[in-house]
Amino acid sequence: MGNIIIQNETTADPISLIGREAGVCWGGNVTDPEKNYKRGLDCLLSGHGRTWEYPQVYMVLDGYSARVIREFYTHIAGGPTRLQASTRYINYQKGFPYVTAPSLKAKRSAKAIYDEAMNSILKAMQELEAMDIPREDIGMLLPLAMETKVVVRTNLRNLIDMSHQRMCTRAYWEYRNLMQDMIKALNEYSDEWKYLTEHYFQPKCEVCGFCTEAKCCGRKPRKEELS
Ligand SMILES: Cc1cc2nc3c(=O)[nH]c(=O)nc-3n(C[C@H](O)[C@H](O)[C@H](O)COP(=O)(O)OP(=O)(O)OC[C@H]3O[C@@H](n4cnc5c(N)ncnc54)[C@H](O)[C@@H]3O)c2cc1C
Structure with a gap:
């Protein structure tokens, strides 16, 4: 909120x-x-x-x-x-808070899909960081939410x-x-x-x-x- x-x-x-x-x-x-x-x-x-x-x-x-x-x-x-x-200097590798729409909150199965998509973005970011890709480039994966x-x-x-x-x-x-x-x-x-x-x-x-x-x-x- x-x-x-x-x-x-x-x-x-x-x-x-x-x-x-x-x-x-x-x-x-x-x-x-x-x-x-x-x-x-x-x-x-x-x-x-x-x-x-x-x-x-x-x-x-x-x-x-x-x-x-x-x-x-x-x-x-x-x-x-x-x-x-800044999406260049702030470290989002431990996770990024995101907004969840009321329609998703109201339906558990839909929210599970949504949360899973966010988790997979985070996982990809962590894997790219481990490969020494610059954080400003990894940040392109961050979602609009x-x-x-x-x-x-x-x-x-x-x-x-x-x-x-x-x-x-x-x-x-x-x-x-x-x-x-x-x-x-x-x-x-x-x-x-x-x-x-x-x-x-x-x-x-x-x-x-x-x-x-x-x-x-x-x-x-x-x-x-x-x-
Ligand atoms: C239902 C809805 C759907 C929308 N969908 C979209 C969408 O799909 N995509 C999208 O990008 N936006 C969308 N918008 C946003 C909207 O179209 C405007 O971009 C937004 O409201 C900001 O622009 P503005 O002109 O209202 O405000 P401002 O740019 O702050 O301008 C305010 C006022 O200042 C004056 N003004 C500003 N600039 C100038 C200028 N250069 N020359 C002369 N006068 C000027 C005008 O009188 C203007 O009305 C949507 C809005 C609503 C309500």
Whole structure:
């Protein structure tokens, strides 16, 4: 199971920060915390997207599959910074933890096949190591299910946009879980983040009012059904 740690470098008062920065350009009173907070809310409500790029999020994502992190990396808006656990320097020869899907966990015979495939990868890696093959070359065998760790810096705007895609019922289950873990971690970090996740982290159908996916889950009607 994955775990998300919000690091101390993360903006604690994202709404107030938005209000302070916007206030500079509007000739507003940026020394009044109440006015800053209200101005921040106005920027959010008005959809002034650039202002959402001020709040920064630094976080560690740990124990998610390399596969879901590969999907995470496609979200490039705002020039996020990411570092990932090395498959060259970390020694996986004693075993690599991996993610198991609920469908496999629910069926013992299927899980046995899955675990056996992982064991055979590990065995091959150990045999190649014994033959003095460089570890960076052996690492090519590591599966997408292997757990990994990344340290990320991104911003509010990127995460709101990500939520529209990845909280969609059609998104990969592990990413949907990751989004819920992220929301929980941000909620615990500060009340202003809790407000933001509750009001702005949502699937795209909630934003549009209709489903944009080819295969609709039924949560919202399709656009053509509305007219
Ligand atoms: C059901 C589902 C299935 C999917 N299947 C696949 C799949 O099979 N393969 C796959 O690779 N991905 C898949 N995805 C992921 C998806 O297609 C996107 O790659 C992913 O959401 C990240 O891209 P993005 O544009 O949403 O986000 P970002 O790249 O973070 O962009 C966010 C926003 O910033 C703006 N922006 C970003 N870059 C530019 C630019 N260069 N120029 C102008 N504006 C820009 C756009 O407004 C964009 O919407 C799937 C997603 C879902 C929900």
